[in-house]
Amino acid sequence: MDMASALDAAAVGRVGKPVIRFDGKSITYEQFQGLTLKAANLLRSQGIGHGDHVGLMCFNTPGFLIAAFGAWRLGAVVIPINHKLQAPEVDYVLQHARVKMLVFDGSLASVVDRCKHSCVRMATAISADEYFSFDKAVENMSAEIRLDRVSSDAVAEILYTSGTTGKPKGCVHTHRNLLSTALTVIAMTSITERERMLISMPIWHSSPLNNWTIGTIVIGGTLVLLREYSPKAFLEIIEAERTTTTFCAPVALLAPLTAVADFDRYDLSSMTRWIYGGGPIGADMATKLIEKYGSDQFLQVYGMTEAGPLGTALYAHDAVRKAGSIGCNAGPGLEIKVLRPDGTRVAAGEVGEIHLRSHAMMNGYLDDEKATKDAFTADGWYRSGDLAQVDEEGYMFIVDRAKDMIVTGGENVFLKEGEEALSPHPAIADVAVIGVPHPHWGETVTATIVLKTGASTDADELKTYLGPLLAKYKIPRIYKFMDNLPRTPSGKLKKHEIRADLAASEGTAPSR
Numbered sequence: 001m002d003m004a005s006a007l008d009a010a011a012v013g014r015v016g017k018p019v020i021r022f023d024g025k026s027i028t029y030e031q032f033q034g035l036t037l038k039a040a041n042l043l044r045s046q047g048i049g050h051g052d053h054v055g056l057m058c059f060n061t062p063g064f065l066i067a068a069f070g071a072w073r074l075g076a077v078v079i080p081i082n083h084k085l086q087a088p089e090v091d092y093v094l095q096h097a098r099v100k101m102l103v104f105d106g107s108l109a110s111v112v113d114r115c116k117h118s119c120v121r122m123a124t125a126i127s128a129d130e131y132f133s134f135d136k137a138v139e140n141m142s143a144e145i146r147l148d149r150v151s152s153d154a155v156a157e158i159l160y161t162s163g164t165t166g167k168p169k170g171c172v173h174t175h176r177n178l179l180s181t182a183l184t185v186i187a188m189t190s191i192t193e194r195e196r197m198l199i200s201m202p203i204w205h206s207s208p209l210n211n212w213t214i215g216t217i218v219i220g221g222t223l224v225l226l227r228e229y230s231p232k233a234f235l236e237i238i239e240a241e242r243t244t245t246t247f248c249a250p251v252a253l254l255a256p257l258t259a260v261a262d263f264d265r266y267d268l269s270s271m272t273r274w275i276y277g278g279g280p281i282g283a284d285m286a287t288k289l290i291e292k293y294g295s296d297q298f299l300q301v302y303g304m305t306e307a308g309p310l311g312t313a314l315y316a317h318d319a320v321r322k323a324g325s326i327g328c329n330a331g332p333g334l335e336i337k338v339l340r341p342d343g344t345r346v347a348a349g350e351v352g353e354i355h356l357r358s359h360a361m362m363n364g365y366l367d368d369e370k371a372t373k374d375a376f377t378a379d380g381w382y383r384s385g386d387l388a389q390v391d392e393e394g395y396m397f398i399v400d401r402a403k404d405m406i407v408t409g410g411e412n413v414f415l416k417e418g419e420e421a422l423s424p425h426p427a428i429a430d431v432a433v434i435g436v437p438h439p440h441w442g443e444t445v446t447a448t449i450v451l452k453t454g455a456s457t458d459a460d461e462l463k464t465y466l467g468p469l470l471a472k473y474k475i476p477r478i479y480k481f482m483d484n485l486p487r488t489p490s491g492k493l494k495k496h497e498i499r500a501d502l503a504a505s506e507g508t509a510p511s512r
Contacts, residue, residue, distance in 0.1 A: 002150040002175040004073040010220045022225045038141040039070025050075035055099040057081035060225040063124030067103045075150040080204035084471040087114035152176040161305045170366030180360040181308035182215040188331040195221030198246035206305040231259040235266040242270040249278040249410020277301040278410035279442040283323035302326035308360035325395040348392040355381040406435030406443040427455035447476035
């Protein structure tokens with residue numbers, strides 16, 4: 001089954017039921033079907049056909065989903081793009097993915113203007129000068145269209161995930177992968193057709209999109225879209241829309257506790273579960289969340305974009321007892337193991353690398369045979385790059401990453417990107433970017449810098465320098481100027497020593 005067929009199947013018998021709630025308005029399943037057919041006609045009129053690539057750089061708005069399912073009806077491939085990226089980063093994705101048409105939020109026109117890649121460009125949600133409106137064009141199209149059957153093994157989506165080389169890699173997923181991901185999540189978390197799923201994290205992220213958005217549509221539930229997360233808006237929409245479930249980065253659950261002075265006045269009683277991922281929550285914080293939100297139904301999920309994203313879950317009954325763990329086993333239809341470097345399973349108390357095998361696993365990285373080969377073992381296990389310690393009950397605790405990556409506020413940041421952006425600066429002789437622990441954000445991006453003899457610069461100037469080059473969340477928040485950076489005889493940075501030195505020094509408490 002392809003994604004458009006999954007939508008059509010979910011719509012049967014749900015006449016009048018909202019599939020989307022946005023800005024206080026409903027789009028029913030029947031209306032959404034019609035809009036996606038019109039979108040397919042529009043895309044076809046712009047030269048999009050089977051196998052062509054359609055980029056979507058949007059906030060959480062209906063236009064993203066209308067364009068995605070319109071593309072899927074044609075057998076086209078959806079390329080979700082991070083709306084926080086700057087023009088050089090966006091341009092790389094457009095060029096690497098050979099995007100033929102880009103649908104973008106009109107508020108991002110200044111970024112799109114600076115992209116050099118040639119493709120059809122249309123704005124959604126907000127009007128943008130010099131660009132046609134995708135939304136108005138869809139309205140004016142006919143819903144009558146002849147469509148060919150799309151194979152479940154056809155490519156449906158390419159999700160970009162940053163790489164240790166500093167350039168993102170495109171994870172290629174088929175329609176079968178996406179449907180398998182959705183069905184597994186439904187089974188793991190007991191999502192039902194009565195769900196009013198709040199999508200407050202960016203919809204272009206793998207988990208909000210493949211797990212919770214597609215999962216909710218497949219089961220016949222209702223999506224409640226919050227255009228962009230803020231602590232107060234998060235609480236307001238839960239109360240106003242009587243949502244039942246949401247998925248967040250931990251910081252999105254923690255922020256309202258301090259950022260919203262009248263937190264206790266909001267009625268959150270409609271929520272039956274709170275799902276979080278992208279980083280662990282400690283026992284003290286888990287207890288505080290349970291107390292403040294008036295619910296003990298907090299569930300953590302762990303997964304990799306390459307795997308769906310699918311992986312493990314730490315269920316509510318273990319949220320405090322095993323706080324910090326990602327759980328003890330894989331979801332339905334998945335396999336997981338933690339291995340020593342020699343390929344044998346670790347014993348209790350030992351640390352090893354997490355390996356995953358999934359029916360939703362990507363086909364590989366777009367146009368990168370070497371990276372694809374390196375990512376898998378000979379018998380098809382995906383090497384996650386995450387190092388975990390396994391306790392005596394089999395629960396896994398992430399302790400480090402084999403890859404040079406941190407997670408800040410739920411966003412993956414590959415540190416080499418920051419180093420490559422800072423290295424050309426005329427005042428910098430050497431640089432290492434690391435993560436410093438932060439109680440709410442997980443880690444804070446931190447730059448340690450050696451200046452050239454006689455040169456000078458400061459944190460504010462460096463942030464301004466990086467502004468047009470990197471997404472805001474990738475830009476270091478802390479800058480430490482050093483006499484030298486420790487390296488191995490072969491020249492490799494000893495980042496563990498840098499982290500230890502910063503932790504031991506005064507005045508390095510992370511801030512955000």
